[in-house]
Amino acid sequence: MAEQTDKLIHAFSALADLGAEITESRDFEEMVRSALHVVLGALGLRRGLVAEYEHDAALLRFVAVWGMGDDAPVSAPFDAGRAEMLTAGSGLLSLSEAQTRPALQQQLGAELTATLLGLRVALVAPLVVHGELVGLIALGGKATDEAFTTEDREVIRTMARHIGVGIHNHRLLREVERRADENRQLYDNLRGIYRDTVRAFAAAIDCKDKYTQGHSERVGKYAEIIARELGWSEEKIEHVAVGGYLHDVGKLVVERDIINAPYRIDAKQSAELNRHPAAGYEILAPIRHPDADIPLMAKYHHERIDGRGYPEGLKGDEIPPAAKVVALADSFDAMTTDRTYRRRKEFPEVVEDLRHNTGRQFAPDVVIAFCRALLKEFDALPRERRIMRLLGKDYIEPEPVRPLLVELIEELEARAHATVGG
């Protein structure tokens, strides 16, 4: 009796181990291998295998095999008809009793029966979950050559349920992962479409304004560079670039003559032109963007941190950071490209403009980031000089410009300190 109790305790602790193996291991094959070892150990068996039934491939894949020699097969054909019969059958199948062979061959098929007998399998436990075959366990006889007792069979049945559920859950997980993969691909496609649409829009905007060819694209690129220098996330960087590409989208609804006026426009025309940020917002707001700031970058790219910008006269931190970035990128491109009524500024003048207008028009941290990004380009490989390439050859001479930028950064940082201290 005591021996019997010991055996039961042993079996149940093995069952607990099995539960832990199945729930804890992340790797499917490792989980199955461990489960097989627990079963073999609990019953004192020398060999066994766990097979997963793959419906679509019509086979049993031997996921874990133990003690059956190196040339044991890795799978066996098994069709849906047999799977149904095995599911409908009455549980454990004994291969060791010759008189049951015809019935076995009916359920397992002659081929699989032969394979399993070749591997000296004594007992087969189908793994059935929710009325569906997920696989089977095939076990060799005991090391002691004793027959399986009723308790042994009960333990095997219980363990088979555990392992079956483990395989089933793993399949569900795989299915979920596959769907997540599909979703990811779908999302990537959508992102590609969105990006292309944004580019096409930028080209359309720049087309309307014939004197500022490529303006939107350059603003997108400057904005991206600044955002990266500010240490923003890759996602946010991409969104700021989109904001840059689209910032002037409102110009699509402003009179072409005003945009292309070959002279300084009058007050009335200027009022019309100044509608474009709000108009841009109207155009972009109904679209579902990956970032809610994108329409706001169009709306607020002419705001100034001293509150004297438009359309709302927002001040300082009332302006979204991404809009501050686009505002600088926009003004920088305006200063560094020829317009109908004036030529572009020489770069030292641009630096002077930044010095004068930081704290008035531009946010200091944004200007500092832009200067830093430019300084880095002086020491970078030619192909990494993105700002310099956008500005065109020979516009910036690094050596005379370097001290100007260093000085400007120092001054802006000192000002920031004074403000914080005072």
Ligand SMILES: [Fe+2]
């Ligand atoms: Fe604008």
